[in-house]
Each structure stands twice: as structure tokens, then as C-alpha cells.
Amino acid sequence: MSDFKPCEDQSATFTGWASTGTPHLKKWSYHPRPLGPKDVEIEISHCGICGSDIHTITGGWGALPEPEIVGHEIVGKIVAAGAEFQNRIGEHVGVGGLADACGDCKDCKAGNEQLCSKKSFIFNDKFKDGRGGKTYGGFADRVRVRGDFAHKIPENMSLAEAAPLLCAGITTFAPLIQHQAGPGKSVGIIGIGGLGHLGIQWAAAMKCDEVVAISSSNSKREESKKLGATKFVNSKNPEDMKAAAQSMDIILCTSFAKDADWDALLNLVANNGKMVILAMPEAPLSIGAGAFIHRQVSMVGSLIGGKKMSRDMLDFAAKHNVRPWIETMPMSDCNAAVKHVMEGRPRYRVVMETGAAVRAQTSN
Structure with a gap:
């Protein structure tokens, strides 16, 4: 098919850290597709590490047939652009999970480009606009995407802090807006990690009546309060679960154990309430129909x-x-950074910095 034809700019070489299905990343270079009139080229200064990156590089979501550069919490500076975005050269921007979409379909016109049948994810995907080319992510020195998907970073925000907002931030913000979180609503957040710690902050800032942190241990109880939680539920404590039963209008599920008791978690949702699944499991869920x-x-x-x-x-x-709570590490130590994330140690997001980070931060 013409949409999937090879398309490389032999005059440009981008270098990143790639996986072929194991957690160990290796330095690897590729030629990006030629810069089109609607494209921008970004010199990457920062990239966060997300659970989706881990699922991909370990093969949890399927084997990788060829080297893959992941990373979809990208921040950097536009250093080149096609004709339509020349005025944005020099701008500090962030890129999330999308590199492109058609712009013309029903979903795109409704502002739901992430649902477009011709969307291109930022990595492990192909451009579908007829020009060809494969997508690669932000564990690299540069990236090319459609300019519409490069969002200007607010001036009062550090570039490192901005990076996790491009995935963890939008992933937790969007459903709260869509399901009308705010005064009069009780919101629960399952999983106090890279996504969950932002979910708590959003719900608190939206002035929800209750913001309930739900975790499988008490280790994050005090931190949850600092983030804005008004209550804490230990999902392994039967008394906590009983006291919180059928009390939350919206629950964001940002993580879960493989042996999660879904019937017990659904019992936390109030009548006519919603459980919003944000974490992608590697295996099917087993859920009874009673609560539905x-x-x-x-x-x-x-x-x-x-x-x-x-x-x-x-x-x-x-x-x-x-703002996300972050730890910064050099991208040159990406394998140590990935290992740190896989061990569940960060509080709460690791952001890798490239050699361009200091220059970018100084000029922002």
C-alpha cells in the first residue's frame, strides 16, 4: 500500500536508544522521512519514561520485528520546519502520543484526533498520509512530527516538568474533563504513580468535593495528602474498602495488580458512576456483570x-x-533509567535529559 512505503531523508540522521524486544536499549540511528510542509523537526532536550514504553520494549504488547525507539513525553526546541510552520522555529514545544492525524474525519473535527483511523502514534507506527515513513519516539536526539502536534510549553513551566504532562498529564486530565469532574463530585484515583499522582492534583485543582487516593499499601498515604487527596483507601484493607463502598462518582484506574479484584474495585463506584480504565493490561480482565x-x-x-x-x-x-514530581537522569544512562522505572522506585516520574537540555533550559 502506498501509505506504508519507505520514505527516508538520506541527508539527515537521528540517533536514539532502541529496543528489539528486551529492556536493554542500544544506540541506533535512522534516517527520518523528509520534512514536509506541515512538519517540524525538534531537537529533544527531555523525554519522560512511561509504562507504555516499558510494555513496548519488553514485548509485553507484542514482539518488535525491528529496532524501535520509544518515548512519548517529548520536550525540545523546533529547529527546522516546513513552509506552514516556519514562524515556530526556536519555540520550545512538547509532543505526546500522536505524530499525525488526517484532520478531516469526524473524530478529528470533534477534537478527538487520538481516535482518527489514520492517526500515527509517535513510535512503533507508520505515517498514513500517503507520503510513507515510519515513526520513532523521543529516546533520541531529534524527532519529526506534524507541527499541529507540537504544543508550546507555557513560560512559567520548566521543560523537565512539562515532559510527563504530554502523556501522564493528558491521560488523567482528559477523562476528568469529559466526565465532568468538579464541585459536587467525588473522584477516586487507583494507583499512586506516574499517572495517579497527577490525577490527584487535577481533581484537587478542579475542586472536587472528595479526592480519594486508592493504593494497595499505606506507603503513599502521606504523599497523597500532599498531592491534594482528602481521603486514602488501602485496597488490601477490608475495612477501608467497606467504608468507601459505592461512594465515588468517577474513578480513574491508572494501574492495577495482575490479581486485582475487579468486583471489589467496582464496588467503590457510586450508582450511575464510572470506572475509567487508563492502564492497558497485557491480559484480558475478568469482571462480573452485577454492578453494571x-x-x-x-x-x-x-x-x-x-x-x-x-x-x-x-x-x-x-x-x-x-506539576509532576520528577527525577531527572541523563539519556545517556537510559538503561539505568529504564531499570529504575521497572523496579517501581521513582517518585513519581523519570525524565531523561539530553545534551541539549542545559541549552534549552537556559534559553527558555
Whole structure:
């Protein structure tokens, strides 16, 4: 098919850290596709590490047939652009999970580019606009994407802090907006990690009546309060679960154990409430139908967000001082950084910095 034809700019070479299905990344170079009139080239200064990156590089979501550069919490400076985006050269921007979309379909026109049938994810995907070319992510020195998907970083936000907002931030912000979180609503967050710690901050900033942190241990109880939680539920404590039963209008599920008791978790949702699945399991879920029928509980999914939602999220974060808690590590030590994340040690997001980071931070 013409949409999937090889398309390389032999005059340009980008270098990153690639996986072929194991957690160990190796330095690897590729030729990007030629810069089109709607494209921008970004010199990467920062890239966060997300659970989706880990699932991909370990083969948890399927084997990788060829080297793959992951990374979809990208921040950097536009250093080259096609004709339509020349005025943005020099701008500090962030790129999330999308590199392109058609712009013309029903979903795109509704602001849901993430649902476009011709969307291109930022890595492990192909461009579908007829020009060909494969996508590669942000564990690299540079990346080329459609300019519409490069979002300006607010001036009062550090570039390192901005990076996790491009995935963890939009992933937790969008469903709260879509399901009308705010005054009068009780919101629960399952999993206090890279996504969950931002979910708590969003819900608190939206002035929800209750913001409930739900975790399988007490180790993050005090940190959850600092993030803005008004209550804490230990999902392994029967008394906590009983006291919180059927009390939350919206629950964001940002992580879960392989042996998660889904019926017990659904019992936390209020009548007519929603459980929103944000974490992608590697195996099918086993859930009884009782809560769906007898209490009209809904279980829905949410996939990142479109262009406008991403811009709104960055503006909201800038205005309400929502920031990820981060640890920075050099991208040259990406294998140590990935290992750190796989061990579940960060509080709460690792952001890798390239050689361009100091220059970018100084000039921002």
C-alpha cells in the first residue's frame, strides 16, 4: 500500500536508544522521512519514561520485528520546519502520543484526533498520509512530527516538568474533563504513580468535593495528602474498602495488580458512576456483570487526548500549578533509567535529559 512505503531523508540522521524486544536499549540511528510542509523537526532536550514504553520494549504488547525507539513525553526546541510552520522555529514545544492525524474525519473535527483511523502514534507506527515513513519516539536526539502536534510549553513551566504532562498529564486530565469532574463530585484515583499522582492534583485543582487516593499499601498515604487527596483507601484493607463502598462518582484506574479484584474495585463506584480504565493490561480482565446491571455502573476507557485538549491541559497546569514530581537522569544512562522505572522506585516520574537540555533550559 502506498501509505506504508519507505520514505527516508538520506541527508539527515537521528540517533536514539532502541529496543528489539528486551529492556536493554542500544544506540541506533535512522534516517527520518523528509520534512514536509506541515512538519517540524525538534531537537529533544527531555523525554519522560512511561509504562507504555516499558510494555513496548519488553514485548509485553507484542514482539518488535525491528529496532524501535520509544518515548512519548517529548520536550525540545523546533529547529527546522516546513513552509506552514516556519514562524515556530526556536519555540520550545512538547509532543505526546500522536505524530499525525488526517484532520478531516469526524473524530478529528470533534477534537478527538487520538481516535482518527489514520492517526500515527509517535513510535512503533507508520505515517498514513500517503507520503510513507515510519515513526520513532523521543529516546533520541531529534524527532519529526506534524507541527499541529507540537504544543508550546507555557513560560512559567520548566521543560523537565512539562515532559510527563504530554502523556501522564493528558491521560488523567482528559477523562476528568469529559466526565465532568468538579464541585459536587467525588473522584477516586487507583494507583499512586506516574499517572495517579497527577490525577490527584487535577481533581484537587478542579475542586472536587472528595479526592480519594486508592493504593494497595499505606506507603503513599502521606504523599497523597500532599498531592491534594482528602481521603486514602488501602485496597488490601477490608475495612477501608467497606467504608468507601459505592461512594465515588468517577474513578480513574491508572494501574492495577495482575490479581486485582475487579468486583471489589467496582464496588467503590457510586450508582450511575464510572470506572475509567487508563492502564492497558497485557491480559484480558475478568469482571462480573452485577454492578453494571444492578447499580448502572459504567466501565469506560480513555485514550490520551486530542490537540485542543492537550493545549487546554498545559494551560490548566500552568494556571493551577499542577506539576509532576520528577527525577531527572541523563539519556545517556537510559538503561539505568529504564531499570529504575521497572523496579517501581521513582517518585513519581523519570525524565531523561539530553545534551541539549542545559541549552534549552537556559534559553527558555
